[in-house]
Structure formats: structure tokens, C-alpha cells
Amino acid sequence: MQYRTVAYYVGVDVDDASILECAETARIQNDHLNCVLIAALPSLPYLKYGSNKFVEAGLPSNWLDVLHAKNAALKSRATRVEALLDGRGVSANVVAFMGLGAELQQIVAEQAKFSDIAFLDAGLRRDPDLFHVIACGVLFHSPVALMINGDPFAQRDCVFLAWNDSLPASRATHLALPSLLATKEVVIGCFDLPSPEDLEGSVPGTDLAEWLGHHGCDVTVSQFQCGGNSIADCIQERASEAGADLVVMGAYGHSHLRESVFGGTTQAMLEQTSLPVLFGH
Structure with a gap:
């Protein structure tokens, strides 16, 4: 019986070792691996003004050759x-796509829709x-979580949940x-909670802790002041201090450009490579 399907996104130049490592853990966990090879289209033809002052396509002479290659x-x-x-006996399928921009985001999202989690290869x-x-395609156009860094199949001893009631x-x-x-x-x-006298009702995190406690989780609520440091730096520092081997957090985008622009904290946590992070939007 299969337990999960993992959408595993890799580039064309991915190392065999990375694929085999992910495949082996998927085999051990009896999970299915949907290996999605992704490539970006070569730079598309640009527009230029011709001698007759009309706009015409500036198609590089070798563009089609590059595309075919x-x-x-x-x-x-x-x-x-x-x-x-196939040689490793893992339950898996392989699909390959090439695209650009919003079109590629939709392709990525379609592959994630029928998976339990999406994982981006470090390559x-x-x-x-x-x-x-x-990352945008998974988070803004699919219903699943996105994970980066580490092993998506690993058992976690401590999870750090960055919480802000959003x-x-x-x-x-x-x-x-x-x-x-x-x-x-x-x-x-x-992080950076208002002073106790400014809070109305319960302290942030306590309702969440109660809900998770009903599920049987061993939960601790901690409140931190950033002291002028960025939220992303504070999350990494506090998660490391807690001995966490996974960070869970919401992913945020600028509302008017959410298709292509992440908020500062989300972008910084995507760029860091020291901690495994699971994002949801």
C-alpha cells in the first residue's frame, strides 16, 4: 500500500546521486515519487523597431536550434x-516539461495538485x-505544501512552527x-508580540497549542522579540536553539504581484539552505 505521493521537482542537470537518495527513502517509506523534470525555455524572441518604424520580432538566428537542443x-x-x-524498484513516474513564467507555474501546479507534498531538489x-x-507555482496555484532542503521523507524529532495568527x-x-x-x-x-496590556483575548499561539494538544502533540509556546533583527533571521536562530529539524511557516506574497513576488521573510527563508522548511499559503 502506498502512503504518500511526493511531487519531486528537479532540473535537467540534477545529479544521479540526488535522485537516488530521494528514491531510496521513498522506497523505504513505501511512498510514490512523481519526479518532475523542469527546464526553462530559452530566451524568447524580443520586439524591435524595424526600418519602416513598425514593431517586428527580433528572432535570433539560432533560437529554434537552441530550443530543439x-x-x-x-x-x-x-x-x-x-x-x-526502475533499477531501484521504487514506485515512481517521470514527467518532463519546458516552459516560461506564468505558463510554467501552471504546469508545476498541475503536477502538485495530485500529490501530498511538493519538494524542490537543491540542484x-x-x-x-x-x-x-x-516555488510560486506550487504555493500560489496548488493546494499542497512546499518543502525545501533536507529529506522530505525524514522523521522529525522537533518541529518549529512560526506562528502569527494569519x-x-x-x-x-x-x-x-x-x-x-x-x-x-x-x-x-x-515574534514581536504587542505588550500584554495591548493584547485582547488569549495570547497568540495558545489556542493553536490547545488544538494540537487535543491531537496528542507535545507543544511548547515561546514568545520572542527580534530586537531589530529580521523575522527570517530570528526564525532560523530560534529554531536552531530549539534543536528543530523542520520549520513550518506560512508563505506570503505581495497582494498585487503575488504571482511573482514573495514577501521579504518568505523570500529569505526560501534562499537559506541550513534548515528544512515546509511552507503553506
Whole structure:
């Protein structure tokens, strides 16, 4: 019986070792691996003013040749990855796509829709733009959580839950519930709270702790002041101090440009590589 399906996003130049490591843990956990090879289209033709003052396409002479070469390389790599996974006896399928911008985000989201979690291979960081597009596609256009860094199949001993009473943080918590139930300890971290006299009702994090406690989680609520440091730096520092091996947090985007622009804390946590992070939006 399969337990989970993991959408595993990788680049064309991904190392075999990375794929095999992920495949082995998926096999041990009896999970299904949906390996999604992603490549960005070569730079599209641009527009220029011709001698007749009309706008015309500035198509590089070798653009189609570059496109065909990249497409062939993508298909060839997909065939090799499929053979690699078949040889390890892991339940897996391999799909390959090429796209750009919003179109690629939709392709990414379609693959995530029928998975339990999405995981970005570290090798995708070699192309920051592609990494960003895939993250946006999963978080803004699919219903699943996005995980970066570490091993998506690993058992966690301590999860640090960055909490601020927002809808993204609440959704991230619900998406991470299987991990929270399986871990030994959950630390709820709240940052830069107002003074006690300014608070109305319960202190942030206490209602969440009660709900998780009803599920059987061992929960601690901690309140921190950043003292002028960024929220992202504080999350990393406090999570490390708590011995957390996973951070759970909401992902935030600027409302008018949410398709392509993350908030500062989300972007900083996406860029860091020291802690595994599970995002929900």
C-alpha cells in the first residue's frame, strides 16, 4: 500500500546521486515519487523597431536550434532518470516539461495538485529564476505544501512552527499536521508580540497549542522579540536553539504581484539552505 505521493521537482542537470537518495527513502517509506523534470525555455524572441518604424520580432538566428537542443536534452534526461528509478524498484513516474513564467507555474501546479507534498531538489538553486517560478507555482496555484532542503521523507524529532495568527500560517499548520503528529515535540514560535496590556483575548499561539494538544502533540509556546533583527533571521536562530529539524511557516506574497513576488521573510527563508522548511499559503 502506498502512503504518500511526493511531487519531486528537479532540473535537467540534477545529479544521479540526488535522485537516488530521494528514491531510496521513498522506497523505504513505501511512498510514490512523481519526479518532475523542469527546464526553462530559452530566451524568447524580443520586439524591435524595424526600418519602416513598425514593431517586428527580433528572432535570433539560432533560437529554434537552441530550443530543439534543449527539448532533446530534456527528453533524453527523462528517459535516463526513468531507467535509474526502475533499477531501484521504487514506485515512481517521470514527467518532463519546458516552459516560461506564468505558463510554467501552471504546469508545476498541475503536477502538485495530485500529490501530498511538493519538494524542490537543491540542484534547482543553480537557476534562481527557475527555483522561484516553481516555488510560486506550487504555493500560489496548488493546494499542497512546499518543502525545501533536507529529506522530505525524514522523521522529525522537533518541529518549529512560526506562528502569527494569519491565514497562511494556519494553512501551513493544517498541511503540516501529519509531520506535527509524528514528531516528538512542537515548538510554536511567536515574534514581536504587542505588550500584554495591548493584547485582547488569549495570547497568540495558545489556542493553536490547545488544538494540537487535543491531537496528542507535545507543544511548547515561546514568545520572542527580534530586537531589530529580521523575522527570517530570528526564525532560523530560534529554531536552531530549539534543536528543530523542520520549520513550518506560512508563505506570503505581495497582494498585487503575488504571482511573482514573495514577501521579504518568505523570500529569505526560501534562499537559506541550513534548515528544512515546509511552507503553506
